[in-house]
Amino acid sequence: MSAVLAHAPHAHASISVSRVMASVMVALTPATLFGFWLYGWPAFDLWLVNVLACVTAEYVCLRIAGKPPAATLADGSAMLTGWLLALSLPPWAPWWIAAVGGAFAIVIGKQVFGGLGQNLFNPAMAARVALLISFPVEMTTWVAPSPMFSAGAPGFVEGLGITFGGIAQPDAVTSASLLGHIKSEFTRGLTLQQALAGYFDPTQAAFGLRAGSMGETSALLLAMGGLYLVLRRTISWRIPVAMLLGVALPAAALHAMDPARYADAALNLLSGSVILGAFFIATDPVGSPSGKAGQLVFGFGCGLLCYIIRTWGGYPEGVAFAVVLMNALTPVIDRYLRPRIYGRTLGGEGLDPKRARRSAS
Amino acid sequence: MFGLSRILEQLAVGWGVHPHPQKAPVAGLSIAAAPLASRFHVPLQQHIGAPGKPVVKVGQQVRKGEPIARSSANISAPVHAPTSGQVTAIAEFTAPHSSGLPTPTITIEADGADRWLELDVPPDPFCLPPEDIAARVEAAGIVGMGGATFPAAVKLSLGRRTRVQQLILNGGECEPYLSCDDRLMRERAVEVIDGARMMQYAIGAPELIVAIEDNKPDAIAAMRIAVEPFGDIQLRPVPSRYPMGSEKQLIRTLIGKEVPPNARPMDVGVVVHNVGTAYAVHRALRFGEPLISRIVTVNGGAVAAPRNLEVRIGTLVRDLFDYCGGLTQDPARIVMGGPMMGQQLPNIDVPIVKGTSGVLALTRQETPRAEPAPCIRCATCVGACPIGLMPLEIAAFIRAGDLNGALGYGLKDCIACGTCAYACPAHLPLVHYFNHAKGELAARERAKLKQEAARQLTQARSERHAREAREKAAAAAARKAAKQAAKAAAAAAATAENPEANA
Numbered sequence: 001m002s003a004v005l006a007h008a009p010h011a012h013a014s015i016s017v018s019r020v021m022a023s024v025m026v027a028l029t030p031a032t033l034f035g036f037w038l039y040g041w042p043a044f045d046l047w048l049v050n051v052l053a054c055v056t057a058e059y060v061c062l063r064i065a066g067k068p069p070a071a072t073l074a075d076g077s078a079m080l081t082g083w084l085l086a087l088s089l090p091p092w093a094p095w096w097i098a099a100v101g102g103a104f105a106i107v108i109g110k111q112v113f114g115g116l117g118q119n120l121f122n123p124a125m126a127a128r129v130a131l132l133i134s135f136p137v138e139m140t141t142w143v144a145p146s147p148m149f150s151a152g153a154p155g156f157v158e159g160l161g162i163t164f165g166g167i168a169q170p171d172a173v174t175s176a177s178l179l180g181h182i183k184s185e186f187t188r189g190l191t192l193q194q195a196l197a198g199y200f201d202p203t204q205a206a207f208g209l210r211a212g213s214m215g216e217t218s219a220l221l222l223a224m225g226g227l228y229l230v231l232r233r234t235i236s237w238r239i240p241v242a243m244l245l246g247v248a249l250p251a252a253a254l255h256a257m258d259p260a261r262y263a264d265a266a267l268n269l270l271s272g273s274v275i276l277g278a279f280f281i282a283t284d285p286v287g288s289p290s291g292k293a294g295q296l297v298f299g300f301g302c303g304l305l306c307y308i309i310r311t312w313g314g315y316p317e318g319v320a321f322a323v324v325l326m327n328a329l330t331p332v333i334d335r336y337l338r339p340r341i342y343g344r345t346l347g348g349e350g351l352d353p354k355r356a357r358r359s360a361s
Numbered sequence: 362m363f364g365l366s367r368i369l370e371q372l373a374v375g376w377g378v379h380p381h382p383q384k385a386p387v388a389g390l391s392i393a394a395a396p397l398a399s400r401f402h403v404p405l406q407q408h409i410g411a412p413g414k415p416v417v418k419v420g421q422q423v424r425k426g427e428p429i430a431r432s433s434a435n436i437s438a439p440v441h442a443p444t445s446g447q448v449t450a451i452a453e454f455t456a457p458h459s460s461g462l463p464t465p466t467i468t469i470e471a472d473g474a475d476r477w478l479e480l481d482v483p484p485d486p487f488c489l490p491p492e493d494i495a496a497r498v499e500a501a502g503i504v505g506m507g508g509a510t511f512p513a514a515v516k517l518s519l520g521r522r523t524r525v526q527q528l529i530l531n532g533g534e535c536e537p538y539l540s541c542d543d544r545l546m547r548e549r550a551v552e553v554i555d556g557a558r559m560m561q562y563a564i565g566a567p568e569l570i571v572a573i574e575d576n577k578p579d580a581i582a583a584m585r586i587a588v589e590p591f592g593d594i595q596l597r598p599v600p601s602r603y604p605m606g607s608e609k610q611l612i613r614t615l616i617g618k619e620v621p622p623n624a625r626p627m628d629v630g631v632v633v634h635n636v637g638t639a640y641a642v643h644r645a646l647r648f649g650e651p652l653i654s655r656i657v658t659v660n661g662g663a664v665a666a667p668r669n670l671e672v673r674i675g676t677l678v679r680d681l682f683d684y685c686g687g688l689t690q691d692p693a694r695i696v697m698g699g700p701m702m703g704q705q706l707p708n709i710d711v712p713i714v715k716g717t718s719g720v721l722a723l724t725r726q727e728t729p730r731a732e733p734a735p736c737i738r739c740a741t742c743v744g745a746c747p748i749g750l751m752p753l754e755i756a757a758f759i760r761a762g763d764l765n766g767a768l769g770y771g772l773k774d775c776i777a778c779g780t781c782a783y784a785c786p787a788h789l790p791l792v793h794y795f796n797h798a799k800g801e802l803a804a805r806e807r808a809k810l811k812q813e814a815a816r817q818l819t820q821a822r823s824e825r826h827a828r829e830a831r832e833k834a835a836a837a838a839a840r841k842a843a844k845q846a847a848k849a850a851a852a853a854a855a856t857a858e859n860p861e862a863n864a
Binding site: 005006007008009010011012013014015016017019020071075077115116117118233236285286288289290291292295334338339340341342343344348350351352353357 | 375378380381459526537609613618619620621622623624628629630694696698700701702703704705707721723727728729730731732734735736737738739740741743744746747748749750751753754770771774777779782783784786787788790792793796
């Protein structure tokens with residue numbers, strides 16, 4: 001018998017932090033593999049650099065802080081941060097974008113706050129925002145899909161050249177992302193219909209066969225992964241659903257009022273990082289509220305801010321900004337939107353037994 | 362697929378967890394009577410309330426069922442001899458508690474004859490006045506057998522006074538590993554229902570609801586037959602979900618009412634009794650037998666032949682393991698009660714008491730013990746908490762030493778069910794934190810009372826001193842004034858005698 005007495009419970013669910021991280025990675029795998037295939041070897045290289053940068057930065061920070069690195073690295077959180085950041089980058093971005101982003105995410109986004117569980121902002125999105133502000137050209141240079149092994153697609157060695165050598169691919173077609181395209185066409189004075197003519201096909205958008213970030217284009221695969229996480233109860237359904245509504249409701253309302261100016265809900269949901277954001281970014285537990293009502297408010301806020309930024313802001317996409325802003329609101333939301341305690345009112349007052357006695361039954 | 366219906370149900374209801382039941386194969390075996398031990402250690406405190414007062418002396422012969430301690434307060438319970446024999450000690454003996462501290466205990470050396478005391482069997486209990494039922498339940502030493510051990514008679518008489526509407530018979534048994542209530546309902550359903558009807562009669566409750574978790578189909582079937590002759594008893598299977606068997610959850614699930622903080626179920630018109638308590642009431646009123654035995658589940662991977670045993674109160678845990686073929690390996694933990702809320706025992710030489718539902722010898726594989734990781738604020742605990750608390754926030758306050766912050770987030774509403782700690786991916790010992798903080802608060806409360814008493818004493822003392830000083834001063838002043846007055850009077854008299862002197 002052990003000398004140290006343990007407190008109840010004497011049983012535990014077969015779950016751990018590393019398992020939570022692992023199930024998120026499993027859920028991300030289909031969309032990630034699709035991204036590798038769609039944008040070729042450079043995408044894979046960039047992903048690898050990103051993950052390695054995050055893991056290395058985590059290791060260095062832990063050593064400096066004098067914490068045992070092995071146990072913390074094994075939880076998989078640094079790898080997941082790198083993975084998520086990679087999915088949000090332009091697939092042919094140079095290696096140093098991934099390296100700087102990864103290091104920023106872990107050092108500034110996470111470790112200076114005290115490590116896992118202590119960070120205020122989602123590390124991957126904080127890094128994405130930092131990169132977007134610092135390197136706007138690299139962060140908004142997109143390529144048209146050139147699926148692996150297809151004619152004209154870069155091979156493994158050319159891929160290394162693109163990622164690490166900054167060698168421009170002569171055949172590569174640079175292309176705007178859908179949201180960037182709409183923004184630039186508006187500046188040319190075109191209407192939405194003219195801008196979208198031959199450019200947007202909802203079915204294609206759902207599958208993700210278009211220019212965009214490495215892992216954000218395939219709404220279908222991302223949503224499948226998200227559903228898997230919801231059913232496993234790794235994430236709650238509230239944040240994704242509220243965020244999608246936060247985008248879809250204002251989009252539908254404004255589209256109904258002025259179809260020439262405002263894209264409809266489907267386009268808004270299927271473009272940019274909304275699906276990735278709703279299921280994988282906003283649901284990052286560390287920076288999101290714990291209560292049910294709080295999660296609904298948080299999710300809806302993420303969606304609404306995203307819609308506002310991409311529609312009227314200076315950037316074509318707003319998911320990263322929206323999530324980071326809502327992260328900052330989380331402590332307030334958690335403080336004021338607590339769950340109702342059994343036997344009490346929402347405000348925390350004890351229910352009146354006499355009334356409880358009369359009610360129900 | 363992993364029960365889609367269960368996933369959907371979980372998404373809809375939210376609170377609670379589904380630990381692995383671990384009830385088979387023990388729940389499939391009939392109750393076996395434990396052999397008579399040679400010596401019994403019967404603690405005076407086996408219930409919530411004041412400990413019993415011994416009414417026997419060392420060396421005295423007692424018979425089975427004879428009272429050996431009487432109830433000593435309004436909330437207390439008597440204790441009876443589990444067999445016939447001689448009282449050999451009334452002294453401290455290790456309590457069945459994690460602390461391993463001793464508690465006053467009566468030790469009886471069995472004479473092997475197991476002779477009953479002359480039992481007083483009432484005629485039809487339903488012809489007795491309801492108050493008499495409560496009195497007999499009190500005299501039989503019956504306490505809540507589900508583990509809470511609140512004296513049953515108090516709940517009966519208070520229930521009558523507060524005009525309770527519903528009596529709920531709790532056959533939930535949501536703790537994993539345990540099947541003592543399950544077996545009792547399967548094998549003695551008629552007796553359990555008979556006891557429950559007597560309690561209903563004693564309380565005067567119009568409704569009797571029997572609640573059983575739906576993972577016990579055989580118990581439900583047996584109880585259904587037992588309630589058949591009484592058309593007005595509702596048998597209500599409830600979803601299997603920990604902690605469904607907790608009074609508060611059961612009331613909400615069955616009746617839709619919530620018990621406010623600082624109130625009791627009877628304040629909202631409900632009384633909940635365990636099936637084991639109902640069975641004890643049946644024995645007491647139909648046979649005059651006091652509570653001297655109970656069903657105990659002996660289970661766990663380290664037990665050779667786990668089984669439900671009918672055991673005399675005061676039998677040692679060690680004897681129970683011996684009756685079950687002994688231990689096949691050195692257990693990682695010995696637990697009294699279920700794995701979710703039970704206490705780890707430092708020692709197996711402790712007695713079975715009235716509230717012991719199970720004794721578990723768990724192996725290392727059964728007690729996963731990971732080092733706590735940082736909280737990732739995943740809010741699994743918030744979703745699982747049956748009370749609607751935010752365990753992660755409360756734990757953060759406690760770790761920072763801010764107990765008032767923890768109170769503000771509902772620490773006192775915590776029922777210590779262990780659901781949050783069970784589900785926590787970071788393996789944080791959440792309930793441990795909460796119980797530590799509750800203990801710390803209780804200590805502060807005591808210290809404050811003590812301080813307050815000391816302050817009042819000092820204040821009274823200084824007031825007394827001040828009063829004495831005032832009185833002294835007043836007396837001195839009065840004396841002085843009297844002296845002066847006398848002087849003045851003397852002077853006046855002198856002047857009056859020679860009026861010319863001043864002229």
